[in-house]
Amino acid sequence: MRADLHDQDKELVVLRSAVENTNEAFVTIDGAHRVVFFNRAAEAMFGYSREEVLGRDLDIIMSPRCSNGHREAVERYIRTGVPGKIGHGSELTATRKSGETFPAHISFSVSHVQGRPYFTAIVKDLTETKALEERMARSERLSALGRFVAEITHEIKNSLMLIGGFARQLIRDPSNEKSLKKLEVIAEEVERLENLLRELGEFYNPKPLSPEPMDLNALLRHVYMLVKGDCRERKIRVKLDTVPASLIVNGDRGKLEQVFLNLARNSIESMEEEGELIIRSRAKGDRAEVTVSDNGCGIPPEDMEKIFSPFFTTKREGSGLGLSISKRIVEEHEGSTFSLKSEPGKGTSFTITMPLQQGKNDSIIP
Numbered sequence: 001m002r003a004d005l006h007d008q009d010k011e012l013v014v015l016r017s018a019v020e021n022t023n024e025a026f027v028t029i030d031g032a033h034r035v036v037f038f039n040r041a042a043e044a045m046f047g048y049s050r051e052e053v054l055g056r057d058l059d060i061i062m063s064p065r066c067s068n069g070h071r072e073a074v075e076r077y078i079r080t081g082v083p084g085k086i087g088h089g090s091e092l093t094a095t096r097k098s099g100e101t102f103p104a105h106i107s108f109s110v111s112h113v114q115g116r117p118y119f120t121a122i123v124k125d126l127t128e129t130k131a132l133e134e135r136m137a138r139s140e141r142l143s144a145l146g147r148f149v150a151e152i153t154h155e156i157k158n159s160l161m162l163i164g165g166f167a168r169q170l171i172r173d174p175s176n177e178k179s180l181k182k183l184e185v186i187a188e189e190v191e192r193l194e195n196l197l198r199e200l201g202e203f204y205n206p207k208p209l210s211p212e213p214m215d216l217n218a219l220l221r222h223v224y225m226l227v228k229g230d231c232r233e234r235k236i237r238v239k240l241d242t243v244p245a246s247l248i249v250n251g252d253r254g255k256l257e258q259v260f261l262n263l264a265r266n267s268i269e270s271m272e273e274e275g276e277l278i279i280r281s282r283a284k285g286d287r288a289e290v291t292v293s294d295n296g297c298g299i300p301p302e303d304m305e306k307i308f309s310p311f312f313t314t315k316r317e318g319s320g321l322g323l324s325i326s327k328r329i330v331e332e333h334e335g336s337t338f339s340l341k342s343e344p345g346k347g348t349s350f351t352i353t354m355p356l357q358q359g360k361n362d363s364i365i366p
Helices: 004-021 039-047 064-080 127-172 176-206 216-233 253-268 323-330
Strands: 025-030 034-038 089-095 101-113 115-126 212-215 238-243 248-251 275-285 287-295 339-341 349-357
Touching: 004 127, 039 115, 064 115, 089 275, 101 127, 101 176, 127 176, 212 339, 216 238, 216 248, 216 253, 216 287, 248 253, 248 349, 253 275, 253 287, 253 323, 253 349, 323 339
Parallel strands: 238 275
Antiparallel strands: 025 034, 025 115, 089 101, 101 115, 212 248, 275 287, 287 349, 339 349
16 A cells, blocks of 8 residues: 555656646646646746746736636536537637737646546747748748749840830931831830739739729629720620619729729630620629620630739730739629639630629619
């Protein structure tokens, strides 16, 4: 009997020493929410000595918001025996004695001694872990920025070489017809650079949405008028097919106009003469659905996964930002979706859905 007690005493000493010297904070409370164990790591982590904490309510090291939920969980377990977070880990923001907050991972366990429950939290300070994750994320962002700068440098360099070369020729001979052609090239390249810089600004520093109730059909009619002339020049048929009544959604009109114009122009550029562009709207239950479709060259299957990636484009000219920006704008509208279907040689169809404004579309024909 004495040998058994002696062995148990040794085990307790070894266990207590291990818990005292671990890097994780061990905090144990009884059923009355009083602290009964507070190891050295807990002292270092929270900034309290154990003399300040032992026998005191756990509230001393907890924020009021966390304290209320924790106390309720302890009382619920004592009353029902049903664990909540016991046996699970979670991340939260903890507070030191100084008032400084830090990210922490906490796992909970419960033990019973002489019929009484004791609750232990094992706390790990995640400050260094989160700092490492942030450094890795920053490194990835810098790597992406490097690729971005290389792409932009290439684009701007090519255009500037053309502009500079033609401009120097015009200085020497500004009078003939060839000079006028070169001026046209300069104007086109300047416009291309302006569009590229505008798209870059929209991609890396987008302005917040300014949504308000608006009629999608009215916007589509406006877009139709803007692209009709371009279609006529290219001998492309363009058709507007909308429901008779208004489709009222909560949207940023300027940004949605940018989206639909971009999709329409993408379709136009994908088609040869005699192609067809269709802009269609429908009401589908409590949602508005807009499709912009063409019978152009379509998108190869191997490009489908990359089509929304920044700087990826299947066109001879273009920044590769238009579709990425358009998709983001649509998905920033709450409850809205953006998708596409495409088949090489048969064409592409972009579909956008948005929630209809309740009570403002009563006259829509189903």
